[in-house]
Amino acid sequence: MSYFSIAIDGPAGAGKSTIAKQIARRLGFIYVDTGAMYRAMALYFLRRQIDASDNENIEKHCDGINITIEYMDGEQIVLLNGENVNGLIRTEEVGNMASAVSVNKTVRLKLVELQRQLARKNNVIMDGRDIGTYVLPDADLKIYLTASSKVRAMRRYKELKEKGIEADITIIEQDIIERDRRDMNREFAPLRQAEDAIYLDSSDMAIDEVVDYIIGLYNNKKDN
Numbered sequence: 143m144s145y146f147s148i149a150i151d152g153p154a155g156a157g158k159s160t161i162a163k164q165i166a167r168r169l170g171f172i173y174v175d176t177g178a179m180y181r182a183m184a185l186y187f188l189r190r191q192i193d194a195s196d197n198e199n200i201e202k203h204c205d206g207i208n209i210t211i212e213y214m215d216g217e218q219i220v221l222l223n224g225e226n227v228n229g230l231i232r233t234e235e236v237g238n239m240a241s242a243v244s245v246n247k248t249v250r251l252k253l254v255e256l257q258r259q260l261a262r263k264n265n266v267i268m269d270g271r272d273i274g275t276y277v278l279p280d281a282d283l284k285i286y287l288t289a290s291s292k293v294r295a296m297r298r299y300k301e302l303k304e305k306g307i308e309a310d311i312t313i314i315e316q317d318i319i320e321r322d323r324r325d326m327n328r329e330f331a332p333l334r335q336a337e338d339a340i341y342l343d344s345s346d347m348a349i350d351e352v353v354d355y356i357i358g359l360y361n362n363k364k365d366n
């Protein structure tokens with residue numbers, strides 16, 4: 143049996159995970175959040191106070207890290223050496239560390255096989271930075287989802303505000319720009335649009351509009 147795979151790549155804060163989750167629910171696919179896997183590895187390094195630029199130390203520790211995932215009521219649970227770390231990986235600190243350590247090829251290769259395995263055994267919608275270009279180059283449908291850094295910073299600011307966290311929007315935007323720069327310019331599997339990916343700028347689109355548009359693309363593809 144062959145499975146359908148949808149790859150969604152794009153920069154931080156473009157809305158990939160919100161949109162992918164909704165599409166997964168509507169299509170009955172599993173949602174694979176690859177950023178969460180990099181975040182779990184980042185948490186491991188942060189806990190041990192390993193510097194993101196200390197490649198030798200990072201590579202030495204990679205063998206001792208086991209990342210697995212489970213699904214609970216459709217939600218992806220990331221296990222770091224058996225510990226559920228979902229509640230610990232959503233901070234800016236972990237996100238920035240994930241961006242920094244994911245530059246390392248050994249870190250990336252550790253996670254790519256797990257990601258490919260999931261796509262071999264399930265209908266998946268997988269989001270990240272290198273899904274359409276490297277992890278699943280033969281994905282059935284590829285989307286490059288982006289939005290202006292201003293809009294992405296504003297969305298993040300509102301999200302934090304709703305949680306009662308005060309933040310400076312200028313700093314959030316600077317962080318986003320720095321993260322884009324690093325994710326797009328690393329040597330191995332950088333963020334870029336795959337040649338056969340559909341470019342979608344969500345700056346002026348509502349979430350539902352983006353979801354409906356991608357489901358429309360899926361319906362066209364699956365019938366062909």
Ligand code: DC
Nearest residue numbers: 176177178180240241244270271272
């Ligand atoms: O999507 P996110 O914010 O959870 O991802 C955190 C970081 O992980 C991101 O800045 C870069 C890295 N990442 C990656 O390099 N490749 C992926 N497929 C997913 C995330």
